[in-house]
Amino acid sequence: MQNGDTLCNVLHIDLAKRTSWVEDRADLFEKYIGGAGVAAELLHEECPKGADPLGPDNPIILAVGPLVGLYPLASKTVAMFKSPHTGNLGESHAGGRSAVAIRLAGYGAIVIKGASTSPIYLAVHGGKAQFKDASALWGIRSSYTAGRVIRERESGAGHRTIMRIGRAGERLLPYSCVTTETYRHFGRLGLGAVFGSKKLKALVVSGNRSLPVTDKKAYRATYEEIYEAAVHSELMKKYHDLGTAGNILPLNKLQGLPTRNLKAASFEKADAISGEALAEHYLGRRIACSHCPVGCIHLAALREPSEHEPYFYKTSMICYDYELIYALGTLLGGSDVSGLLRLIDLIETYGLDAMSTGVVLAWATEAMEQGLIPEKETSGVALAWGDYPAYMQAIERIVDQATEFYRALGMGVDHASAKYGGEEFALAFGGNEMPGYHTGPAAHLNYLTGARHSHLDSGGYSLDQKALADGKTLDPKETAEALLKEERWRQILSSLVVCFFARGIYKEAVVLKALQTAGFDLSEEDLARISTQILARKYAFKRREGFSLDDLRIPQRILETPARGGAVSEEFLRQAMASFGEAVESTEDAS
């Protein structure tokens, strides 16, 4: 890396002692580039074996990469921590202004340890970390309000990120999220609860420094190449026009769209909640992350009349995406768009992970249907497919931890189904609730083997669709190999912190060229080696914390509901998991 590049600076913050300091870790960035690679190594260093995810020893690590602030679509921050939801590797990515703000504040990574005794928020401006009393913000019902208060109190508008938690995080719900810039999230695996356990309401970081490049001419030329590809590609047009919600109809047609807790894989009313329908009737604004010309973030304008007063309306801007329409729409059998949007809004208000919440509600609906839940524990809420007012009541009770039943729901579907039964239809993998693709064996193998049990780990849903289009059937070993290859490459993208939507633009040659201008002189072989090492380091952490692929539960439901991209059998998945495990393990010692 270049001399004088502040990427090497790791800001350490100790919440217990209320101190901060900076360490030069050029060694880490040179070895692992940034983002996921550096964060994984810092997690090994900072998180003691067996640490309580909600204890002071669990670190919050945020890392960005060398291309941030230099190139478009290098716009993500990688968070790593020990997950309170799975008790293992926690990794979650978010955009907004987070990556640019951290990089231009002069840091490559931030490590937050310890716990405060009273609520605080952190403000990092001009190279100083300030510890600010957040007692008055703690417990505020809406995370929107907390965001507004901090926005008005702090400097750096346009150059800052404001990461905050809602009530769910304060109350340590293990699938609570951290929200940044109102509509982007470190959604999965419970970073919100880790913030909450540290009494950390928010983290504000601002910065606008300049960044050096090795060769001005090459920098501008490479920039133009990437920028042109970004603004003119079909893929980018797709994400700008309808956004990820544009996938609802294709997935439905493919019969890969989980519906009513995956009793079915297509939804008869998908048209009503499609990306097309939302765009036509509700789309009010599109927004972008910092330094991303695409603008994939879609906000619906929900105009609601007052129940009490004529001609009195309120309009709320509510962010929707494919995964939310899946988890809170089709999975709940809901086709009433305004109900869906209200539910999304309530989840934003409390700061829950929308995907886990949807899967939890879907399981609860089916469990009630089957009479597994004693009526006295439901506190009068009867969940039924598509009944949004009932779902909203359930969310209030989950956040309030109203009864034994809602406390169990607040822990996730693995926990709830272990207590009440219905494990066969509890849709979670490695403790993390299922993403929205039932496309075939590769999707499910991806959820099982992916280091964070996310569809984004290795894009299994895409592999299924490709196999289907090509008329091919992959055997377990081939499937495992293809996913492993993809997951390794994505370690590079998430170490550069390039948005995965730009994976078609940031191919190897472009990555190497861009890195060159940022002072990283790497070869294709280097990228291959680094990618293998990073994934191996993540798996080493998982194993250290007790993870084994052999222990994973495979929900019966995914084997029963037919998937178009090939039948999913337990035998197939177990064989493929074994292949995957062997291949990763063989690289662990070398890393």
Added chain:
Amino acid sequence: MAKRLSVIDSERCVGCQSCMFACVRRHGHGGLADARIHVRSAGGIERGFVVIVCRACPDPQCMKVCPVDALKPRKGGGVTLDPEACLGCGLCVEACPLGAVFWDEEANKPAICVHCGFCAEHCPHAVLALEEREEAAHAER
């Protein structure tokens, strides 16, 4: 004819800040330190964005407060900066009611828009444009 950078429709702005990065890149580096254009939310991202550019005033307030005449009138409106003369006092920043005189912390000098239009070329959603400007018309806009 003189040219001037103009905000055509800030309601189209998605807040990507490509314009800010373009401005800095034109000077051969990355980051945002000396950007001469600024995009921030209009009080929360749900309300859209404010795009702040120099409007090339015919009678610039920034110029009038400079104690050392480091800001000179630019043909077509606005000002040009003589960095060697500039003391770095920052009065110009305070004087501009639009907030369009930015401050380059690293240089400790104002960052003054030269109306080159490079940002407009990199606005993906037609928020910005470099306009030809009639001398007679520019007083009103």
